[in-house]
Amino acid sequence: MRLTIFNGSPRAERGNTSTLLGDLIEGFAKNAADMVEMHYLNSPSRRCAAAEAFQRCDVAIIAFPLYMHAMPGIVMTWLESLEPLGHGRQVKIGFIVQSGLPEARQSRAVEAFLKRLPSRLGGEHLGTVVRGGVEAMQFAPAFMFRKMRRAFAELGGQLASDGRFDEATITDLAGHETMPAWRRAIFRVLKLMGVADKCWNIPLKKNRAFEQRFDAPHAPQGGVRC
Amino acid sequence: MSASKRLTWITNDLDLQERGGAGPPGGLPPGNSRPRQDSPTGLSSSHGARRLDAAMKVTIIDGGAGSNETEGESALYAAYLEDVIAQLESSGHRVRRFRLAELKLHSCTGCWSCWLKTPGHCPQKDDTETVIREYVDSDLVLFATPLRLGFLSALTKTMLDKLVNLFLPHIEIFRGEFVHSKRYDRYPALGCLLHAGEYDAEDLEITTEYFRRYAFHFQTELAIAANTNQPFKEVLDAIDDL
Numbered sequence: 244m245r246l247t248i249f250n251g252s253p254r255a256e257r258g259n260t261s262t263l264l265g266d267l268i269e270g271f272a273k274n275a276a277d278m279v280e281m282h283y284l285n286s287p288s289r290r291c292a293a294a295e296a297f298q299r300c301d302v303a304i305i306a307f308p309l310y311m312h313a314m315p316g317i318v319m320t321w322l323e324s325l326e327p328l329g330h331g332r333q334v335k336i337g338f339i340v341q342s343g344l345p346e347a348r349q350s351r352a353v354e355a356f357l358k359r360l361p362s363r364l365g366g367e368h369l370g371t372v373v374r375g376g377v378e379a380m381q382f383a384p385a386f387m388f389r390k391m392r393r394a395f396a397e398l399g400g401q402l403a404s405d406g407r408f409d410e411a412t413i414t415d416l417a418g419h420e421t422m423p424a425w426r427r428a429i430f431r432v433l434k435l436m437g438v439a440d441k442c443w444n445i446p447l448k449k450n451r452a453f454e455q456r457f458d459a460p461h462a463p464q465g466g467v468r469c
Numbered sequence: 470m471s472a473s474k475r476l477t478w479i480t481n482d483l484d485l486q487e488r489g490g491a492g493p494p495g496g497l498p499p500g501n502s503r504p505r506q507d508s509p510t511g512l513s514s515s516h517g518a519r520r521l522d523a524a525m526k527v528t529i530i531d532g533g534a535g536s537n538e539t540e541g542e543s544a545l546y547a548a549y550l551e552d553v554i555a556q557l558e559s560s561g562h563r564v565r566r567f568r569l570a571e572l573k574l575h576s577c578t579g580c581w582s583c584w585l586k587t588p589g590h591c592p593q594k595d596d597t598e599t600v601i602r603e604y605v606d607s608d609l610v611l612f613a614t615p616l617r618l619g620f621l622s623a624l625t626k627t628m629l630d631k632l633v634n635l636f637l638p639h640i641e642i643f644r645g646e647f648v649h650s651k652r653y654d655r656y657p658a659l660g661c662l663l664h665a666g667e668y669d670a671e672d673l674e675i676t677t678e679y680f681r682r683y684a685f686h687f688q689t690e691l692a693i694a695a696n697t698n699q700p701f702k703e704v705l706d707a708i709d710d711l
Contacts, residue, residue: 253579285578308579312682313620316576316627323623344640344647352682355675356620363618427642434641443585443638450586457637459653460589461602 244277244403247300249293251307251318255285259377260306260341266392267304267339270399277403290321297325302335302369302406308377309342313353328365336361337369337408343378345426347417350375370408372398374416382442391416524561525608525711528657529554530600532614532625533664535570546615546664549697553662556705565603569624572596577630584638589652597631605635607657609711611693612680615664619672621679629683636686643688651687658711659684660693662704673698 248268252258268279280300282293297303307318314322328334338357340350350373361368380388394416401409422430433439447453531550534543550566557564575593582592591597604610614625621629635656636649661680665673677694684691692711695704 253577258579310577310579311626311629311633312686313626313629313679315579316623316630319617319620319623319626320576323617346646348646352675352679355678356618359619359672359675421646427645430640430642430647440639446585447588452586452588455588457652458588459605461598461605462653462655463606 244406245280245301246271246277246402247280247282247296247303249282249284249297249303249305249321251284251305251315251321253285253310253315253317254308255283258308259380260308260339262380263339263341263374263377263392263395264304264306266395267399267402270396270401271403273396273400273403284317284321290317290324293321294324294326298328300334302337302402303366304337304339304402306339306341309340309344309350309353312349313356314340322360325364327363330365332365334361334364334366335369335406336364336366337402338371340371340373341377342373342375345376346419346421347373347375348420351420369406370410370413372408372413372416375418379442382445523709524563525708526606527557527562527564527609527611527708528600528603528607529564529566529611529613530625530628531566531568531570532612532622532628533568533570534615535568542664542666543615546613546666546697549664549701550613550662552701553704556701557708560705560709562708565607567596567600567603569628572600574624574627574631576627577633581638583634588637589634591631591634597628597634600628601632601634604632604657605653605655609660609692609708610657611660611662611708613662613664614676615666616668616672616676619668620676621663643685646685648686648688656687656689658692659687659689660691660695660708662693663696665696665698 248264250258250260250264252260255261264281271277271279280296282296283289284293305318307314310316313319338354340353340357342349354371354373357371358368374391377391394412397412398408398416401407401412419426430439437444444453444456447456529550533546533550554564554566573595574597575595578593580592583590586592612621612625614621617623635652637652639650640647641650642648659680661677663673663676673696677691677696680694681691693704693707695707
């Protein structure tokens with residue numbers, strides 16, 4: 244099988260989407276000697292090449308980080324530029340949406356759109372994977388993400404063997420729709436202790452921007468919030 | 470509009486006059502608050518003359534195709550929007566419309582400078598900060614967009630990405646869900662005005678739900694959920710009822 248992946252991360256090769264897709268490709272390649280073609284969408288020329296590749300693909304995965312509760316602007320720009328697939332093509336299109344905030348619910352609004360999209364483009368929906376809490380990979384220890392990354396490799400294997408994502412893996416990866424009360428309680432304690440904000444305050448201090456962190460430079464009075 | 474918000478607005482208006490800054494010269498004289506007789510929608514006084522103290526500052530973020538909207542569906546969208554703006558103005562509201570198609574607008578690169586390096590500022594030199602300045606100084610921000618592929622337009626989404634700078638990186642819990650804290654003390658009411666075109670009621674609902682989600686992150690409701698299939702007056706009444 245030939246798998247064509249469209250990485251919609253504005254951070255392209257350096258983002259979390261890229262890491263997760265790396266795991267997926269590893270799982271895919273394990274079970275099949277087939278080809279994987281990777282495209283990025285973070286520049287006009289790349290979007291143009293990707294739009295051409297879309298016309299040739301058999302199985303497509305469109306992956307992106309959640310920006311403001313939906314796809315990044317560059318992904319929608321690219322989608323608007325696509326020509327519908329020709330008649331008689333049996334193209335399957337799947338999606339991976341990963342978000343910084345932890346709940347699956349954060350991504351459900353865009354997921355509803357994604358489910359209807361493949362038929363509009365002349366293809367068939369092969370599944371949408373939603374996963375929260377991914378931005379934490381930037382600062383939390385790697386062992387915390389082992390299980391998640393294994394699941395992405397499994398998704399790759401499922402694609403190679405069945406041409407689709409397994410519902411159980413999708414459910415596992417989505418995790419909680421909203422955080423259970425005990426997780427929220429722990430967060431509240433960590434917030435009170437100042438631990439929850441550390442992941443932001445450490446880089447803010449490193450960038451010498453800590454004192455300015457609450458600045459509201461465009462407020463009507465041009466003031467700084469205290 | 471609540472009494473306190475109204476007061477804030479009047480105060481702001483006076484401030485502007487004192488500073489000799491933006492805004493219509495001399496603020497809003499009562500004479501301006503009557504609907505124009507030649508209103509393009511033909512709406513008469515049933516819509517009502519507004520009192521000065523109920524006037525709002527409305528910012529419209531227009532994600533349509535811009536001034537090329539002369540034919541077919543996009544012409545219908547453009548005409549509807551023009552009518553809404555004319556009617557709002559004739560009711561005494563101050564309206565500023567940003568046509569995204571005509572702004573210089575780069576895509577968010579996910580660099581997080583606006584959170585972690587230059588808080589509140591996007592490092593890209595484009596029109597983002599002009600929009601943000603108006604946004605946080607508005608009583609209502611209305612996202613107007615034709616549906617594309619059954620969702621908001623890419624232009625609208627590109628703009629929304631840049632508004633991440635209206636939040637702080639820091640996270641809190643609101644109604645049981647994680648949200649980023651607000652950077653500014655005061656935010657406008659939020660609304661959307663969608664143009665379905667060739668898309669159906671389910672697409673309108675999906676896109677409206679998206680804007681509800683956006684509003685939730687600002688810890689508010691989506692105050693206006695309108696589309697151009699609705700009678701014109703419903704949209705205006707909804708805005709007046711804020």
